[in-house]
Amino acid sequence: MDIKVLELTGNKARLVFVGEGHTFMNMLAEEVLKDPAVDVATYAMEFQFSDPELLITTTGKKDPLSVLRDACQRLIGYCDALLESAKRAQAQQ
Amino acid sequence: MDIVFSRLGDNEARFVLEGVSDGFANSFRRAMMSEVPTLAIEDVRIYDNTSVLFDEILASRLGLIPIRTDLSTYRLPSRCECGGAGCPRCYTVYTLSVEGPCMVYSGDLVPRDPAASPVHDRIPILRLFENQKLVLEARAVLGKGKEHSKWQPTIACGYKHYPVITIDDRCDGCGMCVDECPRGRLANGKGKARVIPERLELCLLCRLCEKACKRGGIGSEPAIRVDEERSRYIFNVEGDGSLPVREIIKEALLHLKESTRSLLESLDEIAGGTSDEESE
Numbered sequence: 001m002d003i004k005v006l007e008l009t010g011n012k013a014r015l016v017f018v019g020e021g022h023t024f025m026n027m028l029a030e031e032v033l034k035d036p037a038v039d040v041a042t043y044a045m046e047f048q049f050s051d052p053e054l055l056i057t058t059t060g061k062k063d064p065l066s067v068l069r070d071a072c073q074r075l076i077g078y079c080d081a082l083l084e085s086a087k088r089a090q091a092q093q
Numbered sequence: 094m095d096i097v098f099s100r101l102g103d104n105e106a107r108f109v110l111e112g113v114s115d116g117f118a119n120s121f122r123r124a125m126m127s128e129v130p131t132l133a134i135e136d137v138r139i140y141d142n143t144s145v146l147f148d149e150i151l152a153s154r155l156g157l158i159p160i161r162t163d164l165s166t167y168r169l170p171s172r173c174e175c176g177g178a179g180c181p182r183c184y185t186v187y188t189l190s191v192e193g194p195c196m197v198y199s200g201d202l203v204p205r206d207p208a209a210s211p212v213h214d215r216i217p218i219l220r221l222f223e224n225q226k227l228v229l230e231a232r233a234v235l236g237k238g239k240e241h242s243k244w245q246p247t248i249a250c251g252y253k254h255y256p257v258i259t260i261d262d263r264c265d266g267c268g269m270c271v272d273e274c275p276r277g278r279l280a281n282g283k284g285k286a287r288v289i290p291e292r293l294e295l296c297l298l299c300r301l302c303e304k305a306c307k308r309g310g311i312g313s314e315p316a317i318r319v320d321e322e323r324s325r326y327i328f329n330v331e332g333d334g335s336l337p338v339r340e341i342i343k344e345a346l347l348h349l350k351e352s353t354r355s356l357l358e359s360l361d362e363i364a365g366g367t368s369d370e371e372s373e
Contacts, residue, residue, distance in 0.1 A: 001355040005363060017356075021239070023123040024352050030116030065364055072357045078117060079350035081094040082110075083343065089098045089108075090339050 004051075011039075012057045013064035021045075025052045031071040037062040096342075099294065106338040109255065109294075110326045118252055118326050124345035127238035130169055131246045131335040132160040132209055134187070134231045141228040144193075146219045154219070155231055156243045158199045159212040159333040162235070164344070166208065169235045179232075185209045187231045193221030202231065209233065212334035246341050249331040254321030256296035258288050263316040267309050270302035270317050279317075286317060294327055 002018035017025065025043045032041040032054075040057045056064040094112040101108070110118060137152040144151070167185070170177035177183070187202040200214030221227060238245035258278075266284040278292040279302060298319055306315035332338045 001352065001359045003356070003359045003363065008363075020352070023120050023128060023239075024349075026123075027116045027120035027349065028353075028356075030114050034114075065360055069357060069360050072353045072360070075117075075353045076350055076357075078094055078113060079346050079353070082096055082113075083346050083350075085094070085096045086339070086342055086346070089096055090101065093098065093101055 006053070008064070010063055011060045013055070013068070015054045015056075016051050017043075017054060018051050020052055022052075025054065027075065028068075028071060029054060031075055032056060032067060034074075035062070035067050035070060038067055101339065103332070103337045104334055105331045106328075106342070107294075107330075108328050110252070110328055112324055113326075114324060118328075120349060121345060122250055122252055122328070124348050125330060125341050126245055126247050126250050128348040129246045129336065129341050129344040130162075130164065130235040130237050131244050131333075132162045132167065132185070132233045132235055133241075133243040134158065134160070135184075135234045135236065136232040138230045138232075139228075140230070141226050143225045144219055144221055144227055145225075151219065151227075151229075155202075156241075158202075158216055158218075159335045160209055160233055161212055162246075162335045163208055164235075164336070164340070166206075167235050169237075184232050184234045187233065188229070189231070190228045191221060191226070193225040194223050196220050197227060246332055246336045247330060248333050249329060252326040252328045253298060254323070255325035255327055256293060256298055257320040257322050258293070258296065259318045259320070260286055260288070261316050261318075263311060264306075265309075265311075265316075269305040269309050273301045273305035275299065275301065 001020070004016040004018065006014040006016060029041050029043045032038055037058050038056065039059050040055060043052045043054045045052045056067060058064055058067055096108050096110055098106060098108045100106060134155045137155055139148050139151070142148055142151065168183050170183045173180060173183040175183060186205045189202050191197050191201050197218040197220070198214060199211040199216035199218060202211055204210045236244035264285045266281055266286060268281050268286065270286055271279045271281055276292065276295040276297055278289055278296050279286050280289050296319065298321060300319050302317050303315040303319060306317050307313070330338050330341065332341055
């Protein structure tokens with residue numbers, strides 16, 4: 001995935017996700033927001049086909065990139081669990 | 094985190110997805126619709142077209158025909174070793190040669206790869222009259238629904254929250270909610286309305302039963318309440334036949350996983366880059 005870093009400090013990050021859309025960003029922003037160390041996690045697309053820009057600010061306990069990394073790990077975990085569960089359910093049919 | 098199928102056929106599935114957030118459920122739906130590749134006719138070489146339809150309209154109609162897709166055989170042109178130039182791994186060819194008077198159907202397309210035939214043989218393409226002729230060669234490639242809807246593997250794909258219906262003690266069994274429900278998910282029990290468990294998932298969350306209850310003069314609060322259960326969704330997925338639904342579900346989840354994994358890799362690169370700068 002192609003990422004442009006617009007701003008990166010200890011408790012704030014602004015990242016542009018080149019070529020991504022609502023499909024990925026919606027899921028990611030919501031998952032990041034579940035982290036108690038996160039203050040703001042939202043994304044914006046200036047125009048319909050612009051690349052989305054993700055804004056993360058944290059309360060200072062964790063840096064934004066590790067927050068993002070944790071969210072990714074959780075999402076991969078969800079996908080694995082669902083793939084496994086779908087496979088099991090289909091095998092039973 | 095669980096998927097429980099209540100119906101699973103080749104072309105349709107109904108399942109309950111549990112333990113995920115709104116954002117994930119929506120991303121999953123969007124991924125099924127627009128990120129799972131299927132075959133569709135993209136380029137058409139027309140040798141002879143004396144029919145009443147313009148070449149462009151004809152090509153558009155051909156593109157919309159669903160084609161059986163084997164994802165292990167074909168690759169997206171952008172990810173193919175040939176670099177999108179065109180090779181047997183990223184496209185397949187159909188020929189069509191028909192003389193009028195007759196109706197031209199999707200079954201008249203002769204595929205080079207029999208496994209990649211049109212899903213239905215009786216999709217009308219156009220009508221040829223006396224002395225009209227149609228000769229063409231079409232090339233189908235894999236693509237994604239986000240680019241054009243002809244590459245969408247799903248026809249209907251949506252979800253709703255799981256309904257929770259509570260009927261409190263004030264219910265006098267007047268039966269007005271039972272008559273009102275368009276999905277017949279309520280029945281009259283012993284002096285009180287009750288939910289038919291096997292019909293619960295059919296609930297449209299339309300709340301007509303609540304309104305009917307209030308019309309019965311029970312007061313400002315109805316005795317029957319319809320609520321939505323958070324983090325539990327009923328999905329309804331219908332495929333167009335190009336891919337079995339179980340594969341659509343699998344591919345969509347794999348796509349979400351793959352995107353997240355590639356984000357993780359990029360994050361590692363960024364973190365590596367910044368720590369290098371600090372050490373300098």
